[in-house]
Amino acid sequence: MARYTGPKAKISRRFGEPVMGTSKALTKKNYPPGQHGRGRRSKKSEYSLQLAEKQKVKYTYGILEKQFRNVFHRAAVKDGITGVNLLQLCESRLDNTVYRLGIAPTRRAARQLVSHKHIMVDGEIVNIASYALRPGQLISVREKSKSLEAITNSLSGHSARRFNWLEWEGSDMTGKFVTYPERDQIPENVNEQLIVELYSK
CATH class of the missing domain: 1.10.1050.10 (Ribosomal protein S4/S9, N-terminal domain)
Incomplete structure (x- = not known):
């Protein structure tokens, strides 16, 4: 990698x-x-x-x-x-989206989670950090990885700020890439x- x-x-x-x-x-x-x-x-x-x-x-x-x-x-x-x-x-990359959802504290940490097969896209494990998401795709934490300390710490310490182009369901650790963000939405x-x-x- x-x-x-x-x-x-x-x-x-x-x-x-x-x-x-x-x-x-x-x-x-x-x-x-x-x-x-x-x-x-x-x-x-x-x-x-x-x-x-x-x-x-x-x-x-x-x-x-x-x-x-x-x-x-x-x-x-x-x-x-x-x-x-x-x-x-760039924003639609899988590692960036995992970071934006708060599953990882940094993009580097998100990249590691993806490459270590902790992240799923539409129910399938994807370990390619540069995977380009399409609107409507679901990003979730693998069942075995939901108790991983790095993930739980990141989610608990993640600020309440959410992004308009993403949806997050904390109860089952699933997010959705709703659409490509507008320029003024990218911080x-x-x-x-x-x-x-x-x-x-």
């Missing part, structure tokens, strides 16, 4: 926001990482801004370069606005137009 295994706090400091989950490093060192982090020039080129935005989305959703390029291609050929399509496809701080411009060159 290909995934990013490098330092997380460093990535968050690079973008100045918790793209890989909450991090104390951001409050302690609110400047970019590296020897010249404090004195780095603030003016960035257009290409630099576009690339940074793409990297931010990649790290946020845990997607590697080749896979991200494939997702962008699917977004480009799909009807609608390419940038919005891109974020919708990620991303300027997707910059990514479209980057790939349009």
Whole structure:
């Protein structure tokens, strides 16, 4: 299973926001990482801004370069606005949906639950984190895994915030991917137009 295994706090400091989950490093060192982090020039080129935005989305959703390029291609050929399509496809990933439902505290933890066969889609075990959900599909915790401490702790500590494109039934640990989210419903701080411009060159 290909995934990013490098330092997380460093990535968050690079973008100045918790793209890989909450991090104390951001409050302690609110400047970019590296020897010249404090004195780095603030003016960035257009290409630099576009690339940074793409990297931010990649790290946020845990997607590697080749896979991200494939997702962008699917977004480009799909009807609608390419940038919005891109974020919708990222949001419809199984690992992201498991995280949004509160079954896992982070996307990385959600990815692990999926790969370890704790999650089912429409009653069938799916262990592919990048599995693209379609509207109407049901996501549930496998019967044997419902008492798993990692899952129960995450659900009990999960905030009451729910997302409009998802439904959750806590009694039987089942959720539903109702529809693709609208752009204003996606909470990620991303300027997707910059990514479209980057790939349009």
